Amino acid sequence: MEKWRATSNLRRSLKSILNRQLSSVSEFRYLNEKRSCQSSFNLIRDCKSLGQVNAIQHRCFSSASTLVQRNPSFSTLNSDDISYFKGLLGEKSVIQDEDRLETVNTDWMHKYKGSSKLLLLPRSTEEVAQILRYCNSRCLAVVPQGGNTGLVGGSVPVFDEVIVNISSMNNIISFDKVSGILVCEAGCILENLISFLDNQGFIMPLDLGAKGSCQIGGNVSTNAGGLRLVRYGSLHGNVLGLEAVLANGDVLDMLGTLRKDNTGYDLKHLFIGSEGSLGIVTKVSILTPPKLSSVNIAFLACNDYSSCQKLLMEAKRKLGEILSAFEFLDTEAMNLVLHQLDGVRNPLPASMHNFYILIETTGSDESYNREKLEAFLLSSMEGGLISDGVLAQDINQASSFWRIREGVPEALMKAGAVYKYDLSLPVEKMYDLVDDMRIRLGDLAKVVGYGHLGDGNLHLNVSAPEYDDKILEQIEPYVYEWTSKHRGSISAEHGLGLMKANKIYYSKSAETVSFPLNKKMQRISLFAGCVSPSHGCTSCLN
């Protein structure tokens, strides 16, 4: 406890110094006034011992405290490079066409836009290795990209990095029916894997709204959580092995397919969640659970947040092993979805409730599981925990319930500008933040709260017709400080990317970030700076 307080003191003083300096720099959007920048650079160099960010950038909707500059030690592309890549990959896999580049330079939220001039589509690990070896020798910065569905600007270039897109590597290599171990290339789209496994009688241990576009390599690199984490656990538990290409072109084969292997340090865990900063994941070996026949889903309404929490406790106890998802939405989120999306209707039209909970159970015995769920729902209703609810009678109703929950991000996008925060907080405190933000923002914007209540993960979104710095000021850094105060995580599952590149100190102590292991990783990854140099994870590696 003492240690934490000490480091947080240090952090706070550092932060206030930085904020004072950087707020003056933000006036000079195009960084013309080198002198003022220089002084802040000096300050930052002095902070290097704490593993501080080494560059500043300006982007459209940034807050005063995040400015990143292109590192001048990286080269720029020339025609020799293009010819080399064309010779290596063939004409079709080297894209310089402006329209296509426009798409891959922009993230899903249309919030971050890079200016890359080159998109490469390797089809094998060997090609990826050769690309990275070459870029390393030429000191060309690179950004790995999969489905480009990330929400923190980590999947698009910050400046003119070469985009290495893994989408062409989409083969399923093998599947063992007895153990359920799937080995596939990193560019496989999650939904395709789910369909493939469906035919075999298995399912993927993770499921998210972006499954139609996101790729497994990206999921692994960001340690994606998703809707079923409460049942199947995180990717750290389900990924049995992976193959990655390091920044210098070396291929690290950790593609084990063993459930248990205690021979030495388990390096793959460093890659899971490293957001591509240690290397590009090219193959994944994942343990898939069997598909169970009985899936039931209930859509419930609660009057207040404490009932939601009690319901969670009861669900874990009474539904136990069959609980497979526990999600919540508040009334704002529900209204937004009903308003913005087509073909969605309110399962509980009688009145608008304060909170909606979606519970899914998965088990092997239909009648037994249904009875269990009905008994649980009955007792919760009698106990006053839920005020109303619906049990899906068939697969159409079930998918319509999921459509509501999975459609919230899409509805937010359609409603205009959205400031997205993904926080892990102690369950009892979670909704207090939403209430606080509502008071803070007042009429400026709408605050929407939803998320994986079962995992203590809140997706806090602030929706406004347009982006406005006045709104941003009220949100940041208040949200981060609030989270930090409760020892929460400022990024539960979305990762750091560009958006939260230098926010890591809100959730990790300075010592953790500058732990000597990080230096060792740098040595292993050699010129680690070449891969995603301006994104959050790399900036921690000095």
Add this chain to the structure above:
Amino acid sequence: MSMNPFCEIALEEALKIKESGLAKEVVAVTMGPSNCVDTLRTGLAMGADRGIHVEAARDLVPLSVAKVLKKLVEVENPGLLILGKQAIDDDCNQTGQMIAALLGWPQGTFASKVVLDKEKQVATVDREVDGGLETLCLDLPAVITTDLRLNQPRYATLPNIMKAKSKPIKRYTPEELNVEIKSDLEVVQVTEPPKRKAGVILSSVDELIDKLKNEAHVI
């Protein structure tokens, strides 16, 4: 086991009619093995007042179903019979029409809109036909079969699911109703439609013309 989607729409329409005060009671009927009762419970949870389960082995053909329904109509004396236009397991689209003929009742099939007039004892039905919409006026009692666009079935809410547990379900067997379940039809063969062949990407207009002329023989 889940309810045939068109029958769900029929049940929803029946419930709407009852809620508007034009009917006293909604009775849901199912025919089949014992696990069909689950479907009946769903119907009761949606709001039906009573259920009737006619226990019979699987593989009922529409004519048998129509005959059983005729007997039940004689017992229950409903003012209106609403069914889904077809079942999604056999896609026959015959039961509604057959029972109307057996009973000598007027029929309004593929209904996309139903308006009842209690005083005049008529039902005005908009039917979805190939050429568009046809409006019929039927004297009650009548048979109506429902199409997709008639309504959107409600969800079964928890309080109603709980109430449904105590609603009565009466069991019959075909023998009790003096109906012989036999099939005059024999399934001879079931084949999948031919798999769609992959398209061919051509590189020039000349090649296209050549293929259309020599391979497809369309020009």
